[in-house]
Amino acid sequence: MRGAQLTALVDAAPAGVDAALDVVAGLDDALVAGLARPGETQLAALGDVAAALAVTPLGGRVAEAVAQVTAGAPAAEHLAALAGARAALLGAAHDALLAAADAALGRERAAPPAPAAGPLPDGAAAPLAAARSWLTELAITGWRGVGHDLAAAGGRTVEATLAVAPLRRLAVLLDGLAGELAASCPVATMLAVPARRWADLWARAVLLAQDTAGVADPAAAERVSGRLLVLGVDVHEHATAVQVQVHGVLEPSGGAPARLVRTAVAATKVDTIVGPALWRLLADHPVLLAALAERRALEVTDLPLAGGDLWWRDGQARAGGPADPFATARVLLPAALAAPTPPLDRHPVAVAEPVLLEGYAVDTAGDDVRFTVDGASVAVDVDRLPTCGPLTPALVAASTACLGLLRWDAGRWTVQPLAVQSTVKRAAVAAHTGDWAQGPTDAKVAKAEAKAGDSVAVLRERAGRLLRR
Numbered sequence: 024m025r026g027a028q029l030t031a032l033v034d035a036a037p038a039g040v041d042a043a044l045d046v047v048a049g050l051d052d053a054l055v056a057g058l059a060r061p062g063e064t065q066l067a068a069l070g071d072v073a074a075a076l077a078v079t080p081l082g083g084r085v086a087e088a089v090a091q092v093t094a095g096a097p098a099a100e101h102l103a104a105l106a107g108a109r110a111a112l113l114g115a116a117h118d119a120l121l122a123a124a125d126a127a128l129g130r131e132r133a134a135p136p137a138p139a140a141g142p143l144p145d146g147a148a149a150p151l152a153a154a155r156s157w158l159t160e161l162a163i164t165g166w167r168g169v170g171h172d173l174a175a176a177g178g179r180t181v182e183a184t185l186a187v188a189p190l191r192r193l194a195v196l197l198d199g200l201a202g203e204l205a206a207s208c209p210v211a212t213m214l215a216v217p218a219r220r221w222a223d224l225w226a227r228a229v230l231l232a233q234d235t236a237g238v239a240d241p242a243a244a245e246r247v248s249g250r251l252l253v254l255g256v257d258v259h260e261h262a263t264a265v266q267v268q269v270h271g272v273l274e275p276s277g278g279a280p281a282r283l284v285r286t287a288v289a290a291t292k293v294d295t296i297v298g299p300a301l302w303r304l305l306a307d308h309p310v311l312l313a314a315l316a317e318r319r320a321l322e323v324t325d326l327p328l329a330g331g332d333l334w335w336r337d338g339q340a341r342a343g344g345p346a347d348p349f350a351t352a353r354v355l356l357p358a359a360l361a362a363p364t365p366p367l368d369r370h371p372v373a374v375a376e377p378v379l380l381e382g383y384a385v386d387t388a389g390d391d392v393r394f395t396v397d398g399a400s401v402a403v404d405v406d407r408l409p410t411c412g413p414l415t416p417a418l419v420a421a422s423t424a425c426l427g428l429l430r431w432d433a434g435r436w437t438v439q440p441l442a443v444q445s446t447v448k449r450a451a452v453a454a455h456t457g458d459w460a461q462g463p464t465d466a467k468v469a470k471a472e473a474k475a476g477d478s479v480a481v482l483r484e485r486a487g488r489l490l491r492r
Contacts, residue, residue: 025396025397027397027399028127028128028129029127029396029397029399029400029401030398030399031126031127032123032124032127032128032429032436033399033400033401033436037116037119037120037122037123038119039115039116039119040116040119040120040371041434043075043112043113043115043116044112044113044116044371046068046071046072046075046112047109047112047113047222048218048219049067049068049069049071049072050068050069050072050105050108050109050222051218051219051222052064052065052068052218053065053068053069054162054165054166054218054221054222054225055165055166055167055216055218056165056167057162057163057164057165057166057167057168058092058097058102058162058163058165059095059163059164059165060095061092061093066093069089069092069093069105070089072085072089072105072108072109072112073085073086073089073108075108075112076108076111076112079111081104081107081108081111084104084107085104085105085107085108087101087104088100088101088102088104088105088108089105092105097159097162097163098159099155099156099158099159102158102159102162102229103155103229103230103233105162106225106226106229106230107230109222109226110226110227110230110367110369110370113369113370113371114366114369114370116371117364117369117370117371117373117374118369120371120374120431121364121374121376124374124376124429125361128376128378128429129357130361130376131360131361132360132361132362132363133282133360133361133362133363134363135330135363143234144187144188144189144190146186146187147187147189147190148234149183150180150183150184150186150187150190151184151190151193151232151233151234153179153180153183153184154180154184154193154197154228154232155229155232155233156180157176157177157180157197158225158228158229158232160173160176161173161204161225162225166204166210166216166218166221167210167211167216168210168211169204169207169208169209169210170208170209170210171205171208171209173204174201174204174205174208175201175205177197177198177200177201177204177205178201180197180201181194181197181198181201184197185198192231193228193231193232195263195264195289195291196224196227196228196231197228198263198264198291199224199261199262199263199264200221200224200225200228202262202263203217203221203224204221206262223370223372227367230367231367244327244328244329244334245327245328245329246325246326246327246328247273247275247323247325247326247328247333248275248276248323248324248325248326249273249274249275249276249322249323250273250274250320250321250322250323250343251271251272251273251274251284251286251320251321251322251323251333251340252271252272252273252274252320252321252346252348252351252355253269253270253271253314253315253318253320253321253346253348253351253457254270254271254272254348254351254352254356254377254426254441255269255270255348255377255426255427255428255441255442255455255456255457256268256269256270256315256412256441256455256456256457256460257269257270257375257428257439257441257456258301258409258411258412258456260297260301260409260411262292262293262294263291263292263293263294264289264290264291264292265289265290265292265301265304265305266287266288266289267287267288267289267305267457268285268286268287269285269286269287269311269315269457270283270284270285270375270377270428270441271283271284271285271286271351272284272351272355272356272359273323273333274355280358280359280360281355281358281359281360282331282359282360282362283331283356283359283360283361283362283377284328284331284332284333284362285331285332285333286311286326286332286333286334286335287332287335288305288307288308288311288335290304290305292304297410297411298410298411299410299411299459299462299463299468300411301411302411302459302460302461302462305460307337308335308337309337310337310340310341310342311335311337311340311460312460312461313342313460313461314342314343315455315457315458315460316457316458316459316460316461316462317342317345317461318345318346318347318348318455319342319343319344319345319346320342320343320344320345320346321340321341321342321343322340322341322342322343323339323340324339324340325339326339326340329365330362330363330364330365331361331362331363331364332362332365347453348426348442348453348455349379349424349426349442349444349453352377352379352426353379356377356378356379361376371431372430372431372432374429374430374431375428375429375430375439376428376429377426377427377428377429377441378426378427378428378429378438379424379425379426380394380396380401380424380425380427380438381423381424381425382396382423382424383395383396383423383425384396385419385420385421385422386400387420391403392405392416392419392420394425394438401436401437401438402435402436402437402438403419403425403427403437403438403439403440404430404432404437404438404439404440405419405440407439408440408456409456411456411459412454412455412456412457412458412459413454413455413456413458413459413463413464413465414440414441414442414443414454414455414456418443418445418454419440419443421445422440422443422444422445423444423445423446424443424444424445425438425440425442425443425444426440426441426442426443427439427440427441427442428441441455441456442454442455442456
């Protein structure tokens with residue numbers, strides 16, 4: 024990414040993004056107080072939502088939903104319409120931001136594919152109805168009204184949803200929301216409520232819990248084979264779950280153009296499992312972990328590809344030869360075809376475009392770390408560096424090249440480092456987020472891990488003992 028590209032990106036704020044986010048913020052504030060008896064401020068915010076969607080296909084349903092809330096009689100279908108309106112506004116903001124990024128980077132993006140979703144599986148109707156009921160109660164009560172009983176009621180919904188394998192995505196989402204609410208109870212005593220975050224989780228769960236949402240069907244997805252070259256690893260960690268998302272370039276078999284793709288593996292967890300121990304939760308994916316730790320290419324065969332997301336299956340992949348992610352970024356990234364964003368992922372925080380920055384100056388003055396290329400400057404989000412890898416703010420500050428994700432956060436563009444390269448004694452030295460996928464390579468960290476013991480093995484043994492009783 025050159026200085027001219029940075030300048031074009033930073034100086035051209037997409038029109039309408041701030042206005043859309045302001046309307047969403049008003050709806051989020053209404054959810055804090057609850058929709059049972061909305062006041063004048065909340066009713067005005069709901070009116071803004073209806074006005075913003077008036078000329079869209081959702082306009083009629085959103086207007087009806089606002090009318091029902093105003094009358095004090097909102098039902099689950101009305102809250103689903105509000106969740107859909109919120110998703111539409113955030114999706115429009117996402118599209119504007121992504122178009123600006125593509126224009127600055129000169130990146131070509133594929134057209135969205137036709138939706139590929141199958142019918143609801145057997146046994147899904149009751150858990151979905153239970154999820155909608157709990158989510159409706161949350162919205163009517165409002166975050167400030169959530170107590171231990173209402174938060175705990177989500178646990179029963181999570182159990183029912185987990186029992187239906189295709190609904191696990193919804194189940195993990197509900198589990199995370201219920202856990203955060205339980206940890207914050209009584210919410211009325213909190214100094215500040217994370218309104219945007221909880222509204223994000225609530226709205227996504229409402230949309231996933233609809234009978235008409237369907238379930239993604241890997242059998243209907245495109246099948247791809249070829250060589251997957253890893254660019255970097257983004258770790259998403261929550262108290263109850265962890266996901267490792269791998270960004271890479273796929274060279275399809277048969278000579279088709281290279282494509283930007285991502286794939287992810289995830290596991291549930293408890294909040295005591297942190298740091299390098301997270302990788303042990305993903306031990307069922309040895310081929311992927313070995314490729315990350317050893318910086319190798321992956322030869323994949325007949326993996327389902329939905330948009331830009333590969334459905335990872337370790338048995339259909341094998342490690343190939345060494346592949347330097349920085350070399351991949353220099354040679355293949357500029358011309359790789361970018362993937363469209365899945366509909367439910369269209370959100371400003373979901374903008375995460377792989378970029379390579381080189382030859383920059385690092386400014387660590389004040390609270391921000393910034394990269395400056397040819398006079399153009401961008402903030403570096405070192406707060407996103409995971410504890411399960413070797414990257415640290417000090418390594419980032421000493422770097423001369425960075426592979427990262429271009430993101431939009433708090434009204435500005437930032438870069439999240441996935442790997443950095445620096446010069447030590449005239450030799451190029453690189454550090455990547457996935458370097459510890461098979462265990463820490465830093466002697467001090469490895470020694471500390473050995474001294475602390477294998478927390479994952481201990482918890483599994485205790486769980487097994489409880490199940491045998």
